[in-house]
Amino acid sequence: MASCNVMRGSKNGLEVKIRQEKNPELLDIDGDVCHHIHNASKKFCEPFKYYVEGLFNDVFNDHRWSVDLRELLQEVCSLLNISFTVSERFISHRWLSCYDCALSSLRLWDAYQVFYFGFMTKEDMAFYLSEMIAIFRKHDVSLAAKERLKQIWKLNGSKNMTNDGKKRKKHIISKVIFQAKKSILTLSFYQSVLPLLKSYVVLFQSKQPMVHILADRQEQLFRDFISCYVKQEEILNKTPSQLKTMPLTEDNGQFLKEKEMFVGNKAGHILKNTNTADSIALNFRRQVSTANIVICGDSQMITNGQTLDL
Incomplete structure (x- = not known):
């Protein structure tokens, strides 16, 4: 059943009432396996201090009610030959929505940098102008398009904003421009x-019954995750029962070195350079x-037909 309080509450939840x-x-009675995965996603993201999740919310709110800002961002995308989409909404009780937000943010990243450049101070604009020029070269921006982008910067710089709007712009500029490498590493991961x-x-949100493959898919998911930071020779040929008892929260020589742990191609390329x-x-x-340690340490496989309690 669903894991909300009305169903699983310890005093008046449906489960308690059924037993009484x-x-x-x-x-x-176990919770919805998809809810377990969303909860696991939240635990997985906790070590990153919800840095990019805050960015998702700021960008979404910045354009949610400001049609003029949304239209200007759309124009920036057009001038950079980037396909525009409305900013994805991050939903904290469906934590995996951060994956969709990450994809959207990475695709629009250059447009975000160019757009919010216009809200910076003159001193900061002078310091980061070379990065804007690099983006123009990357997207082969025409002379006419450059002139229009300069006009958009002036429009953004002269825009009247509420105090909340000003604070939100500062937060976004910090993560999109000042701390771009930190943001890109996390988003890419x-x-x-x-x-x-x-x-x-x-898979398990499909309409068809999937209980017959539940245990196999949970075991595979668990193996895939621990492969990100545990040496392969420690995983291969192990049974589910052996996986269940593997030490995954303390390194006794079974962990990969931090620089060898899987981070993805883009983040790996940034770290390499x-x-x-x-x-x-x-x-x-x-x-x-x-x-890796948090999510795998909390999700040891429960064998004999029971579910993986992520």
Whole structure:
């Protein structure tokens, strides 16, 4: 059943009422496996301090009620030859929505940088102008398009905003421009790893009964996740019962080195071209390691036909 309080509450939930009034011999009621996966996604993202999730909310709210801003962003996308879509909404009780938001954000990233450049101070604009020029070259922006983008920057710079609007712009500029590498690393990691959970949810949200493949798919999901940070020789040929008892929260030589853990191609490329002593890179690798340990440590396989309690 669903895991909301009205169903699973410890005092007046439906499960408690069934045990008290109808079936005291009831052994177990489990929550919706898709809800488990969303909860697992939240745990997985916790080590990253919800950094990009805050960005998702800020961008969505920035354009939700401001039709003029949304239209200007759409025009920026057109000038950069980027396909425009309305910003995805992050839904905290469906945490895997952060995967869709990450995909959308990465696709629109250059447009976000160019658009919010116009809200920066003159000093910051002068400092980051070279990055805008690099984006223009990347997208082969015409001279006429460059002139129009300059006009859009002036429009954004002269826009009257509420205090909340000003704070929101500062938050977005910080994550999209000032701390772009930190944001891109996290977004790229989400893009590469969360599809493992997303595909599972999509499969078990289908209309057809899928209970006959539930145990197999949960075992495969578990194997895929621990493969991100555990040496392959520690996983191969192990039975579900052996996987259940594997030490996954403390490194006894079975973990990969942090620099060898799976982060995805794009994040891996950024890290490869970043100084190994870079504080952002070091912190990101620690967060990746912690995220893997948190989700796998809490999701040891329960064998003998029972579900994987993510």
